[in-house]
Amino acid sequence: MVTKKLLAPSILSADFSNLSQQIRLVEIGGADLIHCDIMDGRFVPNLTFGPMVISSIRNITNLPIDAHLMVENPENLIDSFIEAGVNYLTVHQEAVVHLHRTVDYIKSKGVKAGVSINPATPIHFLNEILEFVDLVLIMSVNPGFGGQKFIHSSLRKIKELSKIREEMGYNFLIEVDGGLTKDNIKDVSNAGCNIFVVGWSIFGNDNKTAATTEFKNLINNNN
Numbered sequence: 001m002v003t004k005k006l007l008a009p010s011i012l013s014a015d016f017s018n019l020s021q022q023i024r025l026v027e028i029g030g031a032d033l034i035h036c037d038i039m040d041g042r043f044v045p046n047l048t049f050g051p052m053v054i055s056s057i058r059n060i061t062n063l064p065i066d067a068h069l070m071v072e073n074p075e076n077l078i079d080s081f082i083e084a085g086v087n088y089l090t091v092h093q094e095a096v097v098h099l100h101r102t103v104d105y106i107k108s109k110g111v112k113a114g115v116s117i118n119p120a121t122p123i124h125f126l127n128e129i130l131e132f133v134d135l136v137l138i139m140s141v142n143p144g145f146g147g148q149k150f151i152h153s154s155l156r157k158i159k160e161l162s163k164i165r166e167e168m169g170y171n172f173l174i175e176v177d178g179g180l181t182k183d184n185i186k187d188v189s190n191a192g193c194n195i196f197v198v199g200w201s202i203f204g205n206d207n208k209t210a211a212t213t214e215f216k217n218l219i220n221n222n223n
């Protein structure tokens with residue numbers, strides 16, 4: 001049984017003019033990973049940043065970097081992100097034709113390989129890849145923007161995936177991304193989530209350190 005509970009603040013809603021300070025604030029609050037959303041303006045209708053920014057983040061934190069690639073043809077970018085120092089590299093099932101090859105390649109470089117699915121993609125589309133991945137990221141909003149509302153049916157998908165993992169004896173982590181708040185995070189945790197991506201609810205808060213600690217306590221059932 002995979003019982004790990006990790007908090008991954010997403011810097012998508014952070015103040016990019018002061019990124020190192022913003023990351024420091026969540027580090028102090030107890031963040032376990034730094035979630036970085038890479039968007040290409042094609043796979044999703046928004047643009048963010050690339051390997052150069054990841055490289056700068058690598059220089060200012062020892063926390064693992066969790067890179068979520070919302071891009072078309074991510075295969076072409078994998079080497080640059082790995083060289084920039086990511087620890088987890090997640091691609092979208094919808095964006096990759098030869099998913100097994102891509103997952104295998106990421107793992108061969110000593111980086112944890114993740115596969116993500118959009119809200120409209122069913123869990124069973126992952127059946128043939130589950131035994132090979134380190135992480136499955138379930139999008140609980142349509143990717144592209146921070147601060148959106150959690151899509152409630154995602155809970156059913158998390159439970160379904162968690163059940164398959166249990167039955168098959170797999171060890172991948174389940175990550176949930178989008179619309180997590182203090183009000184829904186316990187349900188998400190009980191459904192089987194291991195890595196909780198929280199963007200707006202942390203970086204949109206006046207006290208980012210306190211918000212981080214509060215989420216950490218919630219996922220660990222301390223209050």
Ligand code: DX5
Pocket residue numbers: 010011012013035037068141142143144145146147148177178179180197198199200201
């Ligand atoms: C959405 C991104 C998320 C986003 C989550 O496309 O993948 O990581 O930052 O942010 P919130 O918590 O604001 O929904």
Ligand code: ZN
Pocket residue numbers: 010035036037068177197
């Ligand atoms: Zn993300």
